[in-house]
Amino acid sequence: MTTTSKKQDPFFILGNPRSGTSLLRLMLNSHPEIVVPPECGFLLWLSDKYAYQSSYDEHTYSNFVDDLFKTKKIETWSIQKEKLLGKIKAAKPKDYTSMTSIVYSHYAMENEKKPRLHGDKNNYYINEIDKIEKLFPQAKLIYIVRDGRDVAASYLKIKNSQISSQYKPTLPQSIENIASDWSKSTLKAQTMQKQPNTCVILYEHLVRDPERTLSTVCTHLNVDYSDNMLQFYNNNDEPVDFLQWKAKTKHPVDTSSLGSYKKELSQKQILSFEQHAHEALKAFNYL
Template sequence: MKAIHGIQMIGTQRSGSNLLRVIMDQSPDIASPHPAHILVNFIPLLHLYGPLTSQENYAQLVSDIVDYVNANPVPWEGVLFDKQQIIDQSNSNSLFEINRLIYEQAVIRKAGTLWCCKSMNNVYFSNQLEEHGSIKKYIYLYRDGRDVAASFKKAIVGEKHIYFLAKQWKQDQEECLKLKKTVPADRFFSLNYENLIADPERSIKQLCEFLNIEFTSNMLQYYTSDTSRITAASGEMWKNLEKPIMNNNTGKFLRSFEVDDLEIFELVAGDVLTELGYPLYSSSRNAQLVSVDKIEHYKNENIRLKKQSLVDAKENDLKKRKPQEQIIAEIKERVMA
């Protein structure tokens, strides 16, 4: 059997990560399924299971995670999980081991050698991932944070007020850049979204070289694949995956930002924008825009906007997310009962 290794994509959502995921998934070497966000969702729940040294507790965790992945809004095509097999193959009783074995099932089905996890917030668990040893290489995908914010404003997930969008984006990039300093250069690849869409062939060839795999032309024909079709049909956020790369998909914030949005974002995250090579556009620096009183107002507005985004969301988007939400609710209720 070929040796199998893990890749972790890091950064912030709405940065072209699903585009990159489906491009990579066209390679015969890589399985890159839509993320179920196993670590992000189950680390906060681990205390409910008790010590995982107990086989009964560990078996329950494995069972819940398999059910959760099976309920993913975008299904893992053709991947069938055997709960007992995961338990038997575990080298240790840990959430990180379950995460590894879940993803390995996807690449084993494909007879490839690499699996890629697109749960970008896993950068916050990089110490545990390094200790576990399941990630061979990291891909840091980054995009102009102001365009990321403009995209999140229209999405069903994430923060909604510009202050909190800027704060989250800044924090994510700083965490990624910190990791970059701690792992060897041959394990860390930085990919700029704007470069990716401007010259996709060059960018993907460089990525393939980093991963030691062969570039294939069908990687850039991703939009004709079943993976893209199924993902696009699963939510409004992913509808563009059935289209070729949009080379001009940049600078949208210049047209969509509202009053003070640009200045607030650059006050909060201007230093990181500059570090990543993005120009600043705001000519003034009104610190009052991020005063304590203003932030309290932004907090309330953020809550209101999040609620409104759910009201405005398409019924199909909400329906696709219900099964996983129900599983998490049942886990909490089961322990409390």
């Protein structure tokens, strides 16, 4: 049994959509001691039903696995239901953290990894910090922040793209709403960055100096830096459907998207965003 099948709080990758959370996930998932599966929110979705039970038995395990395989996107992990259930029954976990850790451990073994740490990435988690900290009090958080104007440009590009995937992200459509959502999550990152369980990085730093930025993240997670993380594109496990809007993750990191808003947004849109998100832009020296 791997370490990740024992009781161990995961770490969480947090950030606004289109801020580099998938890139960071892939980089960390390429580390030999870390596994971070593709996005799937079962960890919180199922917690209300299973996290606070007084006892865990085979009936609980069976119900949990049944519910797990009904959650959106779990199918992208390509794991077998009966095989996973067998591993949970054999391990006999006695709490929610241990039970869910086996899911990550099983995913890792199916992908020929024996990690020391497991992480979870989902953009909606940024609005669930209180719940995360209650469920997983030892969890470490990694926020990634990107210039909101580039985020807005990326949102609008997706809006105007022909994406057939059932998983196409639902994003705010107006500059004002994008600015409001981005400001809320970014100011939350600013508030939490002084807490010892939290590491805040900038997307711009990650793509300009990935080695130094990833070294900071590894220090936060108490693992050694690995050059394997820079080869993330060779280990890209993003589901094919996701690649319709995450195609850049198939290639080495580059800086071509930095400041793209200057070409892709009108001056009116830029000014509007800056007016609605002035505080958050200033907080991270984007203004």
